[in-house]
Amino acid sequence: MTDRFEELFADLRAETLPTVRPPGAATLRRAARRRQAALSSISAVVAVLMIAGLIGIVVRPGGGQSSFNQEAPEPEHYSQAVLAEKVAGFLNAGEEAMRSGKTFTYIGPEMVTSRHELLGGTYEMPVTCFGSGDVAVAVHTTAVGKSPISTTYDHPCVTQKLTTETLLTVPQPSGMVSVEVTGVGVEPGEAAFGYLLQLSQDDRIRYQKAAESVLPKQWHTMQSTFLDGADGAQLPVRPVEQVITVACVGFGSLTLTVGPVDENETFADRIDVPCTLTSPAKWELRYTPPGKSLRTTITPDRTAIGRSAAAVSIAEAG
C-alpha cells in the first residue's frame, strides 16, 4: 500500500510540475526593488494598522515623535553595547533580562531562532527593534505531541521607542515557544531585536496557589511568590523550634535559606529544592531562632527565574 501512495504522489508531481510556470527571476527582482524602495511607506502603513488595532497588535509609541518620517539613505552602525542598551530601554527591562541572551538578538540577514520552554498560561510579549530596516518575526507555540501554532508579522526597526505587544497562549502544563527573527534588508550592526515573555498575573497566582496547596494545613505564617528573582522575608516568631516547609512548582530549582534577623544576614541552614511541573513535593527545615524573628530567603536558579512559583510556611514544631 505504501508503494501505491508513492505512486500517487509521484503522479501528482509529474503531472503538476509542467503546469507550473514561475514568473521570471527578472520579474521577481524588479518587484523586489520596488518593494525595497517602498519599505519606509510600508512601515508607516503597518504602524497605522497596528495603532488602529486592526491586526490584533497594540503599539505603544514612546518619546512623542513619529518614528517613520526619517530618511536613512545610509543605515547607521552601532556597537553591540549600544544596541543592547537601546533595546533594554525600549522594553523597560533590566540588563539581567537582556544578558540572558534568550530575549535579545543582534539581527542580520540570517534567521536566528530562540527557544523557550515555558509554563502553560497567557503571556504578554512586548517586542521591539532598534535601528534601521525591518524584521520578520515568526512565533511558534508547540505543546508536546501537537502541531505548532504560528504567528508571523513584520516589525519596523526604528530609533524612537516603539513597542509592539502580542498575547501568546502556551498550552498546559507547559509548551515550547520558538521565536524566529530575520532582518529584512538589515546587515549586522544596523539593528537589534528584543522581546520579553511575561506570564499574566492570573496565571502567576494560579501557580502560587498550586505551590501553597502542597504545604501543611497548619501554619503560623505562609508566603508565596512567583520567582522573578531572589525574594526574602523577616517574620515574627517565638524563640522555639520552627518547621519551615517549602514547595516549588515549575522549572529549575531554588535554594531556601533560614537564619536570624541580623545585620550580617547570615544564615543558619539551607535546603535545595527541585521545582516540578506536576505533583510538587514539600521539603522541610527545622530551625530555632535566637530571638523573636527569623529571616527566610528564596533564591531561584537561572532556569527557575520567570518560570516557577514557590510557597513557604512556618509552624512551631510539635
Add this chain to the structure above:
Amino acid sequence: MRISGGRVQPAAGARRVVAVTAIAGYGSETLTAVRPSFDEVYAAHYADLTVQLYAYFGDRQEAQDVVQEAFYRALVRWNSVAGYDDPVAWIRRVAWNLAVSRWRKARTSLSFLRKQRRIEPQAEGPDPDRVALVAALAALPAAHRRALVLHYLGDLPVAEIARREGVAAGTVKSWLHRGRAALATQLDLTDSTGGA
C-alpha cells in the same frame, strides 16, 4: 597566515564562484567554493516547491503566493542564504512557515507579485484523478497533510519532518499512518497486503 580572495561577477543565471587562496607557511592551497546563483535555485526548485504547497493548500494561487514570498525573502539576503549548506532547505522552511501562519493572508506584500503573474502564461491544471488526491488531502488535519506532503513530495525523512515540526519522530510516523489510512478510505484504495 594570510588570506586573500577574489570574486568573479556572474552573468545572469551563471554560477557564482568564489575562490579563496589560503597561504600558510611555505605552501599554498587554493580552495574553491561553489555558491549556487539565485537564478539557478529559483529555476530548479520553484515548481517543485509550488507543487508541495499546492498539495497542502489545494489552491494553486495560494501556493504560488507563498512560494514567491519565500523566494523574495531569499533574494534580498542571497549573499547569506547562498552560503548555507542547503539554501533550498532555508527557502522551503520559510515557505512552510508562511504556509502555517495565520497572518499570511493579511500580508500586503504578497499582492505585488500576484499582479505580475497576470501577464505570465497560465497553464492547465492537473488531471482530474490528481485533483481527487488533492481534495482528499484537503480533508485531512493540517499536521497529517503536512507530514504526507513533506514526506512524499518534499522527500523529507521522518526525522527531518519531526525536527521541523518540533515533535517526536513517533508522532510524525503516527501522522503519516493516520493520514495514509484516511486517504485510502477517501480514495477507495483497496489494500491487499494488509494495513494502510
